Amino acid sequence: MHDLISPPSGGIALADRLAAIRASHPTPDPSAVEDVVRAVLLTMTGDLTAQESSLLAEVEELGKTIASAKAEIAALRVDDITISHIPFATDELDAIVAHTASATHAILESCEVLDDAASATTGEVSARLQDATTKIYEACSFQDITGQRITKVVTTLKAIEAKVAQIVSTFGVGGGSIDDVVAVSMGEDELLNGPQLPALAMDQSDIDKLMASFD
Amino acid sequence: MPIDKAMNILIVDDYKTMLRIIRNLLKQIEFNNVEEATDGSEALLKLRSGSYGLVISDWNMAPMTGLQLLQEVRADDRLKATPFIMITAESKTENVVAAKQAGVSNYIVKPFNAETLRDKIEKVLGHA
Numbered sequence: 001m002h003d004l005i006s007p008p009s010g011g012i013a014l015a016d017r018l019a020a021i022r023a024s025h026p027t028p029d030p031s032a033v034e035d036v037v038r039a040v041l042l043t044m045t046g047d048l049t050a051q052e053s054s055l056l057a058e059v060e061e062l063g064k065t066i067a068s069a070k071a072e073i074a075a076l077r078v079d080d081i082t083i084s085h086i087p088f089a090t091d092e093l094d095a096i097v098a099h100t101a102s103a104t105h106a107i108l109e110s111c112e113v114l115d116d117a118a119s120a121t122t123g124e125v126s127a128r129l130q131d132a133t134t135k136i137y138e139a140c141s142f143q144d145i146t147g148q149r150i151t152k153v154v155t156t157l158k159a160i161e162a163k164v165a166q167i168v169s170t171f172g173v174g175g176g177s178i179d180d181v182v183a184v185s186m187g188e189d190e191l192l193n194g195p196q197l198p199a200l201a202m203d204q205s206d207i208d209k210l211m212a213s214f215d
Numbered sequence: 216m217p218i219d220k221a222m223n224i225l226i227v228d229d230y231k232t233m234l235r236i237i238r239n240l241l242k243q244i245e246f247n248n249v250e251e252a253t254d255g256s257e258a259l260l261k262l263r264s265g266s267y268g269l270v271i272s273d274w275n276m277a278p279m280t281g282l283q284l285l286q287e288v289r290a291d292d293r294l295k296a297t298p299f300i301m302i303t304a305e306s307k308t309e310n311v312v313a314a315k316q317a318g319v320s321n322y323i324v325k326p327f328n329a330e331t332l333r334d335k336i337e338k339v340l341g342h343a
Binding site: 101104105108112115133134137138140143144145147191192193195196202203204206207210211214 | 228230232233235236239240242243274275280282304305306307308309310311312313315321322323324325326327328329331
């Protein structure tokens with residue numbers, strides 16, 4: 001059998017050439033694989049051994065799988081996700097933030113008027129008014145918390161958008177390109193995670209116990 | 216000795232609504248000399264050019280976070296004794312530990328209520 005690994009006299013070994021090709025094309029391109037499979041099939045002639053037939057069947061199956069995946073991805077119109085669905089969702093979330101900010105501003109304006117009125121009176125009425133305005137101020141902090149939660153959702157949506165664009169680009173369907181997608185930085189400082197879900201979060205008494213443990 | 220209600224307090228948060236809420240809650244407990252900053256860098260400039268008896272800061276801000284502000288304050292000879300309360304939605308154990316290691320005076324998790332704010336202020340000012 002002809003030795004494909006050893007170099008012909010004065011030539012470069014196949015292993016070295018393959019290594020050089022791998023270095024220049026670190027990410028396999030499904031279209032290129034498909035082309036190679038087709039080229040191999042077209043050049044095979046003569047009788048095949050059982051092992052070669054088995055290998056041929058596997059290579060053929062690989063080619064079919066790639067073609068099928070491309071067709072399925074194209075049918076899903078995944079580029080709609082990056083072109084319309086995710087931008088629509090993030091715009092809606094931005095609108096929620098803007099509306100709640102506006103509403104919170106209006107609530108605080110009115111609350112400050114009530115607070116001033118409370119200061120102008122004395123006794124039980126003043127105390128009740130101030131108690132009510134305190135509760136309104138406390139409740140208005142929801143806008144900060146929901147804003148942070150929405151920011152986390154938008155970051156997640158943008159990460160999904162980038163992944164979808166990468167799939168579309170890799171399989172060459174839908175016309176999208178990873179370069180068209182805004183780069184998403186997930187490298188946020190590990191300590192900055194925003195609000196935790198209530199079931200997972202420590203409450204103020206947990207924080208107090210932890211703080212006290214340092215004393 | 217009673218708490219000096221005339222002291223200057225610096226509140227730091229990148230959310231203007233939160234600044235407004237904290238300012239109003241402080242006003243209700245008779246702290247009227249309150250100044251605001253919207254990130255750590257602005258806060259540090261104000262601290263270095265003024266005199267404050269207490270800093271109340273959010274954590275998650277850019278470009279300088281509340282933790283970085285705290286570290287800068289503790290590294291500054293003139294500012295290092297200033298009481299510093301962190302108010303944040305970051306409520307993981309590692310956050311509290313990191314803040315404590317950096318020298319935080321107390322830690323309040325959002326959402327918080329007026330009673331918690333009053334209680335922590337009294338504690339850090341040594342009157343609890």
